[in-house]
Amino acid sequence: MRAAILRLAGAGALAGGALAGGALACGPGGESAPESRAATVGFCSNVPRSQYADLERLDVADDWFEVYRVAPRVYAIYEPFQFQEVISYLILGEEGALLLDTGMGIGRIRSVVDELTALPVTVLNSHTHMDHVGGNAEFERVLAMDTEFTRTRARGRTNAEARAEVAATALCRPLPAGITEDNYHTPAFEISAFIDDGHRIDLGGRTLEVLAVPGHTPDAIALLDREAGFLWTGDSFYEGPIWLFAPETELEAYRSSVARLAELVPELTTLFTGHNTPVAQPSRLLELHDAVEAMFDGIAVGNRLRDGGVEFVFEGFSIMVGPDPR
Numbered sequence: 660m661r662a663a664i665l666r667l668a669g670a671g672a673l674a675g676g677a678l679a680g681g682a683l684a685c686g687p688g689g690e691s692a693p694e695s696r697a698a699t700v701g702f703c704s705n706v707p708r709s710q711y712a713d714l715e716r717l718d719v720a721d722d723w724f725e726v727y728r729v730a731p732r733v734y735a736i737y738e739p740f741q742f743q744e745v746i747s748y749l750i751l752g753e754e755g756a757l758l759l760d761t762g763m764g765i766g767r768i769r770s771v772v773d774e775l776t777a778l779p780v781t782v783l784n785s786h787t788h789m790d791h792v793g794g795n796a797e798f799e800r801v802l803a804m805d806t807e808f809t810r811t812r813a814r815g816r817t818n819a820e821a822r823a824e825v826a827a828t829a830l831c832r833p834l835p836a837g838i839t840e841d842n843y844h845t846p847a848f849e850i851s852a853f854i855d856d857g858h859r860i861d862l863g864g865r866t867l868e869v870l871a872v873p874g875h876t877p878d879a880i881a882l883l884d885r886e887a888g889f890l891w892t893g894d895s896f897y898e899g900p901i902w903l904f905a906p907e908t909e910l911e912a913y914r915s916s917v918a919r920l921a922e923l924v925p926e927l928t929t930l931f932t933g934h935n936t937p938v939a940q941p942s943r944l945l946e947l948h949d950a951v952e953a954m955f956d957g958i959a960v961g962n963r964l965r966d967g968g969v970e971f972v973f974e975g976f977s978i979m980v981g982p983d984p985r
């Protein structure tokens with residue numbers, strides 16, 4: 660194990676091999692677990708997280724968002740007051756801009772993007788979980804991976820499916836005007852064009868390459884700026900509890916995708932991640948690879964969660980799987 664620290668096994672701790680063998684039973688893990696996540700990260704007393712103090716912050720009118728310049732012509736658009744602490748990225752070229760993810764759809768991300776650039780903006784999602792597509796409908800051009808999961812999620816999420824995201828326990832401050840627990844939902848969005856692994860997006864002076872990294876969801880991607888050595892990991896890696904318990908998560912696919920990402924590390928200078936803190940060291944992907952392999956090999960020891968899932972804790976991140984992983 661490289662730099663991965665395993666939490667000591669207590670009562671109810673499980674070796675990962677049992678997971679790989681499908682030995683655990685129970686109901687399916689849900690997509691949202693606001694209270695447990697908020698409790699996990701000690702969220703309200705901790706935002707914005709300390710890393711942000713080292714980043715250059717830009718003023719924007721809508722104070723639901725915090726915007727940070729994380730590299731030349733790359734902005735992290737952070738939503739610190741909702742427990743997901745999701746981060747979207749605006750990446751500028753000379754002729755166009757790519758918006759990687761559109762956040763919760765609680766604040767209006769379009770107005771933030773319009774303050775930052777006058778370039779034509781294309782939206783692409785790191786994956787189509789609701790915390791990453793909330794503002795998609797505010798944009799005219801949306802690229803999407805060509806999967807059934809993506810098509811389904813483009814129909815949006817109803818208030819019943821989404822309302823837990825804006826419950827009082829999920830928030831650190833009041834909702835913006837017009838959004839309530841009773842009307843919040845994820846609007847459906849139109850897909851302008853489908854893309855696939857290897858698709859290249861030329862923004863003028865900056866080319867981004869789409870890497871299919873299924874696992875967290877079937878449509879998960881990473882985005883690579885080969886020249887700069889930047890990799891946007893979406894939810895395949897971030898510093899925090901990595902959720903791998905949704906019904907659409909496929910652990911074997913995730914394992915292969917993590918191996919693929921780890922191979923890129925020698926070419927990389929910086930990771931930009933989907934939650935909590937935007938900037939991470941590329942070597943984190945080697946630690947993640949070791950962690951996932953340890954989980955599959957049964958070396959890593961996990962802690963049983965209240966809902967029957969299991970959390971494998973490593974240094975700086977953890978992996979949370981459901982009661983019935985696949």
Ligand SMILES: [Zn+2]
Binds near residue numbers: 745788790894933934
């Ligand atoms: Zn997410």
